[in-house]
Amino acid sequence: MKWITARRRHPLAGYAVVIIALALLGVGYAFVAPTADQARADTLAADAEATEVDIANGKQIFTQSCMSCHGEDGTGRTQEETGNASAWGPDLTGVGAAAVDFQVSTGRMPSMNPNAQMPxxxxxxxxQEIADLAAYVDAxxxxxxxxxEQAPGDAxxxxxxxxxxxxxxxxxTYEAAYESYIAGGDTEAGMKLYMTNCAHCHSWSGAGGALTDGRWAPALTDATPRDIYEAMLTGPGAMPxxxxxVLTEGNKQSLIKFVEELDAEPNAGGPFALDRVGQVAEGFIGWTVGISLIVACAIWITAKQRAHD
Structure with missing residues (x-):
């Protein structure tokens, strides 16, 4: 006992204890930690279970519905190549699964008229077919x-x-995942991001709006959190x-939360339903109609007064 006490007072005793503890920790971890091969196998198994896709089926769908416009190699085809003004498509190289999922799950693709913006x-x-097609294009x-996948799609x-x-x-299960995802965002931060980056095209209310060259920014009322997330990732049409x-995953989550809560806001109502087209537009309509009524009343009163004179 005296021997142990004497050694504990040695100036290097503390270092010795730390070294021994680290050595024991390392040996213990070597026994319980999975090997690199086992860890990779577990990861691949989890991925396969989470995303069960049939790439062969995706190829078949692409051949039947996409190849005529986008080409067999996915590099796109021009009107001159197809000889048909309604059968051409852009290059799909590097677009990724998110772009395919967005375009096809929202019904914008396959398109019957590539010259027009599809609603x-x-x-x-x-x-399942969309997942197969997206996996094929991506691969x-x-x-x-x-x-x-963290953003909920259609119910x-x-x-x-x-x-x-x-x-x-x-x-x-869907509603629980939806509520959990929305709860993770910050409404105030999302509002600032939306007003800075989105409102000038989609309007302050998310009702959409007209753009140049006959195009329009679609309303966000029917968009799911995944639709909005994928649109931000891929920039469809004129969207950057x-x-x-540019916007972190947390930023996107907050922006999506604001849009979803904005969509849930009740319409302010009134004698005429303007569908929340925007404060400026609604103010202009109110001003124009109001002034027109005042002018019409003034003309009518003046005409009636002259008739009595």
Whole structure:
């Protein structure tokens, strides 16, 4: 006992304890930690389970519905190459799965008229088919932005489930994921980001607005969090790209939260429904109509007075 006490008073005793503790920690970790191969196998297994896609089916869909405009190699085709003013498409090299998911899941693709801006429509393909197509384009033509799985997409529909119980369970899971994602954003920060980067095209209310050359910024009322996220990642049409270097993932989440809460705001109402087209437009309409009524009343009163004279 005296021997231990004497050694504890040695000036190097503290260092010795630290070294021994680190050595024991390292040996213990070597026994319990997974090997690099095992860790990679676990990761691949998790990825496969999370994203079960059929690239062969994606290729078949691309061949049937996309190749005529975008080309067999995905580099796009011009009107001169196709000989058809309504059959041409841009280069898909490096667009990534997010661009495919956005365009196809919102029904904008396949397009019957590539010369016109396509509105939002009911998608032609199912969620699984869209995932297959996106995986094929991403693998075959060079990767780009991936699908932001953390942002909720479309809510489940009853027609996709065999029983009411399965549908209710899927809907409950979706709503929980949606609420969790929205709760993670900052409404005030999202409002500032939206007003700075989005309102001049989509209007302060998210109702959309006219652009140049006959184009328009679509309304955000029907957009899901994933739609908005993918649009920021890929910049469809005239929209600029807001990648993670421009707006971080947290910025995007806050902006999406503001848009979703903005959409949930009730219409202010009034005798005429202007669909919240914007404060400036509504003020202009109110001013124009009001002044016109005042002028009309003044003319009528003056004419009536002259008739009595």
């Amino acid at each position: 939002r429509r009911t998608p032609v393909y199912s969620d 075959e033509f060079g990767g780009g932005p991936g699908i932001p 489940p529909e009853r027609a996709d489930y065999a029983s009411e119980a399965e549908y209710e369970e899927a809907l409950e 790209v807001f990648n993670d270097d």
